[in-house]
Amino acid sequence: xxxxxxxxxxxxxxxxxxxxxxxxxxxxxxxxxxxxxxxxxxxxxxxxxxxxxxxxxxxxxxxxxxxxxxxxxxxxxxxxxxxxxxxxxxxxxxxxxxxxxxxxxxxxxxxxxxxxxxxxxxxxxxxxxxxxxxxxxxxxxxxxxxxxxxxxxxxxxxxxxxxxxxxxxxxxxxxxxxxxxxxxxxxxxxxxxxxxxxxxxxxxxxxxxxxxxxxxxxxxxxxxxxxxxxxxxxxxxxxxxxxxxxxxxxxxxxxxxxxxxxxxxxxxxxxxxxxxxxxxxxxxxxxxxxxxxxxxxxxxxxxxxxxxxxxxxxxxxxxxxxxxxxxxxxxxxxxxxxxxx
Amino acid sequence: xxxxxxxxxxxxxxxxxxxxxxxxxxxxxxxxxxxxxxxxxxxxxxxxxxxxxxxxxxxxxxxxxxxxxxxxxxxxxxxxxxxxxxxxxxxxxxxxxxxxxxxxxxxxxxxxxxxxxxxxxxxxxxxxxxxxxxxxxxxxxxxxxxxxxxxxxxxxxxxxxxxxxxxxxxxxxxxxxxxxxxxxxxxxxxxxxxxxxxxxxxxxxxxxxxxxx
Numbered sequence: 001x002x003x004x005x006x007x008x009x010x011x012x013x014x015x016x017x018x019x020x021x022x023x024x025x026x027x028x029x030x031x032x033x034x035x036x037x038x039x040x041x042x043x044x045x046x047x048x049x050x051x052x053x054x055x056x057x058x059x060x061x062x063x064x065x066x067x068x069x070x071x072x073x074x075x076x077x078x079x080x081x082x083x084x085x086x087x088x089x090x091x092x093x094x095x096x097x098x099x100x101x102x103x104x105x106x107x108x109x110x111x112x113x114x115x116x117x118x119x120x121x122x123x124x125x126x127x128x129x130x131x132x133x134x135x136x137x138x139x140x141x142x143x144x145x146x147x148x149x150x151x152x153x154x155x156x157x158x159x160x161x162x163x164x165x166x167x168x169x170x171x172x173x174x175x176x177x178x179x180x181x182x183x184x185x186x187x188x189x190x191x192x193x194x195x196x197x198x199x200x201x202x203x204x205x206x207x208x209x210x211x212x213x214x215x216x217x218x219x220x221x222x223x224x225x226x227x228x229x230x231x232x233x234x235x236x237x238x239x240x241x242x243x244x245x246x247x248x249x250x251x252x253x254x255x256x257x258x259x260x261x262x263x264x265x266x267x268x269x270x271x272x273x274x275x276x277x278x279x280x281x282x283x284x285x286x287x288x289x290x291x292x293x294x295x296x297x298x299x300x301x302x303x304x305x306x307x308x309x310x311x312x313x314x315x316x317x318x319x320x321x322x323x324x325x326x327x328x329x330x331x332x333x334x335x336x337x338x339x340x341x
Numbered sequence: 342x343x344x345x346x347x348x349x350x351x352x353x354x355x356x357x358x359x360x361x362x363x364x365x366x367x368x369x370x371x372x373x374x375x376x377x378x379x380x381x382x383x384x385x386x387x388x389x390x391x392x393x394x395x396x397x398x399x400x401x402x403x404x405x406x407x408x409x410x411x412x413x414x415x416x417x418x419x420x421x422x423x424x425x426x427x428x429x430x431x432x433x434x435x436x437x438x439x440x441x442x443x444x445x446x447x448x449x450x451x452x453x454x455x456x457x458x459x460x461x462x463x464x465x466x467x468x469x470x471x472x473x474x475x476x477x478x479x480x481x482x483x484x485x486x487x488x489x490x491x492x493x494x495x496x497x498x499x500x501x502x503x504x505x506x507x508x509x510x511x512x513x514x515x516x517x518x519x520x521x522x523x524x525x526x527x528x529x530x531x532x533x534x535x536x537x538x539x540x541x542x543x544x545x546x547x548x549x550x551x552x553x554x
Contacts, residue, residue, distance in 0.1 A: 035421075036422075043421060043423075043424075158552065158553035159548070159551075159552040159553065160544045160548050168540060168541075168544065169540055170538055170540045170541060171433075171538060188424075188426075188437065190419050190421050190424050190426045190437070191419075191421055192419050192420050192421055195419055197419040197426050197428065199426065199428075199435060199437070203433070204433060204434070204435060205433045206426070206428040206433065206435045208417050208419060208428055208533070208534065210531075210533065214531045215531075217533070221535070223535075223536040224536060224538055225536060308447065309437075310447070310448065310450075311450040311451060311452060313403060313450065313451050315401060315402065315432075315540050316397075316402045316403060316451060316474065321547075321548060322548065322551065325548055325551035325552075326551055328551075328553070329551055329553065332553070
């Protein structure tokens, strides 16, 4: 047992010193590190902070381009710097998160509550297929569901049931747990023979994925994080997830933004180590009752030096829930008192 | 599972009848008794009397260490050289044990900060950096933020790990004490953790007073 540990440690150390080619200029073929038992080694603590601010769907001006050109990249780099400087200056620029808060009292959010991208990402959007970078059309049934959808934002909740699964600290779902957001963007990958574990920082959910080809759980065993099965295709870990609980979360940041997926959702993720610091990640989404065709989201997981995954005790610290509900009841009481006059 | 030996006792009878009762058991504390300081013992008794409202498990809060190990729900170990991940079915709780150079806790947490090393065939895990929020069992046994837990995991055969934990907390206990119990490997074909997201079942208890009438 102990000697096995030493062998694996040696390989991991070698990978850490490998050269890091620029993502768009790979001139040297990257030699994939392997674990002691011969699987590609994807292990590490990763962050998607670099993708904070990249739009989910592609702005029309970029057409079918997946990447920014040099000038666009320089403009985004300036925005990234302006946003990161909020930590030092306390002045909120009219960009990014602060711009999106128009109509809400953004001044109530302390600037140090957010993370900022450490550098500008080259991607024009997180959605990369269809080629226009837009989520495909909904089915007619899904359009009807969207028309009747609960409004989760800027509303007065009667109870916790009017709020999202994220507000309730239950789950962000598989997609919502790995898509980049304002903080908590850590993902840790741990491997042992026959399993890969993917641990998300926020809300502290972990999937342990068997690689032995066993069948999925029975269809009646539904889970918020679905049921994942993995296998290797060359150096790529392919993870198929089924058994989702439909009707709650959507394929979106935090799982809260879009139209809820159905029970028939199947996601296929691919993890490929690109170099010592990057794992290329993509998720292919198939949900025929909801979307007229499959679509793909892709970005990189980056090992940022010094990044630490912190315990995200969401439910234990959910003062927001009591605050929102008590504020709602207080508003109703005020209104009732005003009417009574 | 209560840590100390005890007779059978009951629960909220009208709602759930015998499901709330706890059968007699000889417990897992070496020496039988947890060495509480007098003030702390009074607090433990108060916790026990109010357990159906106060137990963090009733609220679906994270169980902390060592309680996560002996919850009624399974956990899975994923072992690599630098990191050993333990993922608990209950409430999606998990933690990673750092197997490289030990690091101090950056901040107090529910599950603590774990540094591990091997002593022969035994995994020794040193846990610090706990907040004071979790309980050690359903009987109101508790700790402060000075809790320090040293766990020892030894595989004794293909299906059992002997688990020991030494617990010290100078604010609560007059001396360190130890628990010892076997962990039984789940041997079903294709055993896997289920998903127990219990928050939904605690919301009425936690927020019911704020529901619109």
